[in-house]
Amino acid sequence: MNSQVDIPGVGIFIVPARLSYSLAARNPERWLPLATGEARCGRFQTAGTTTVVKISETITSPANPRVKQAARLRSAAERRETGLTLVDGIRELTRAAAAGVAIEAVFVAGDETGDVERTAARDACLEACRSRGAAIVALAPRAFEKVAFGDRDEGLVGVVRFQPRSLADVAFPVGRPLLVAEAVEKPGNLGAILRTADAAGLAGVIACDSGTDVANPAVIRASLGTVFSVPLAVAAADEVIAWCREHRRRVVAATPEGTHPWHEVPLAGATVIVVGSEAHGLSPAWHGAALAKTITLETVSLPMRGIADSLNVSATAAVLAYEAVRQEGTP
DSSP: OOEEEEETTTEEEEEOTTOOHHHHHHOGGGTOOOOTTOOEEEEEEETTEEEEEEEOEEEOOTTOHHHHHHHGGGSHHHHHHHSEEEEESHHHHHHHHHTTOEEEEEEEEBOTTOOBOOOHHHHHHHHHHHTTTOEEEEEOHHHHHHHOOSSOOOSEEEEEEOOOOOGGGOOOOTTSOEEEEESOOOHHHHHHHHHHHHHHTOSOEEEESOSSOTTOHHHHHHTTTGGGTSOEEEEOHHHHHHHHHHTTOEEEEEOTTOSEETTSSOOSSSEEEEEOBTTTBSOHHHHHHHHTTSSOEEEEEOOOOSSOSOOOHHHHHHHHHHHHHHHHTOO
16 A cells, blocks of 8 residues: 655655665655755654655765764764764663754664664654754664674664763752762763662762763663763762752762661762772762861761672662662652
C-alpha cells in the first residue's frame, strides 16, 4: 500500500510501501526533489504512520573534515576550546535532547554507501534530535568508527554543546542531600556517581578538584545520560567549603578512619556527603575547615571485612546515598 506524505513547502508525494529508508536515502530523486542547499530526506514508518527525517549529508570517507573535527572532541583540550563533546548511544542522546541540551549534529552508522538500518528506538531518538535542530549525517563504517566512542555500538553519535558549570551557576534543590565527589579520576566512577544521585533523588553532584572532565564522553556514557539532568557543578575544595558554610550545610565525609558507622549519622535533609579519592582519601582542606569551625564535619566509615583496604568510590557514594533515602523513610 502506498503512502501519501505532505511535506510543507514542497507538496504531497506518493511513497511506495516497499520503499525502504535506505533506498530513499540512496535515491533521493525517487523521494524528494533537491534544491540548492536543501537537505535530502529519508522515510521513517512506525505503526502505520509515515514521518520525515532529514539526512543533511552522507559521508563515506574517514578523512572528511567534519568527521575529523568530531573525532578531535575525544581530547579534553578540544572540548574546552569548543564547548562541544561527543554523546555515544541512543539512550544518552535521547536524554540530552529531553534535558534541552543543544545538539549540533548526529552521526548515524550506515553501510558502505551510507545507507542506514532503522530501528524504532533509533527513529525516536533521531526525531527528538532533529526537532532540536540537529543535522542528521549518515556515515559509512570506516567514517563512523572514527567518531564512535566506547565498545557499545548503537550506531548513533551526537555532537552536543555541553560544559561544566560553576557553583554560582547551579541552583541545587533545598533540603535534599548533595554528593561531593572529590578528586575522582576515573570517568566511569564519576558517571556512576551521577547515576546514583539520579536514582536516589539527591539534590545533585559537585565534582570537586576533579581529575576528570565532566564533559568526557566516557562520563556521559557511564552516567547513562543522567549527567544532563542531575544538577552538576565543578569547583575547588575551598569553594565548596565556603558554599557549605554560606548555605549552612552539614558535611558528612566517608573516610577509612571515620569516627561513626555509616548508618549512625544523619544523612537526610540538607547534608553534603563527601567521598574522596580511593588513592588519597579526603583532602586536608576539609579537616582544616572543621578545626577552624568553618564547617561542621562528621566522618563515617564502612566496614572492610576482607583483604581489600578500600571500597570503590562510586560504591561508597551509593551506600551513603541510599542510607539517606532509608533515613527519610521514602519508598
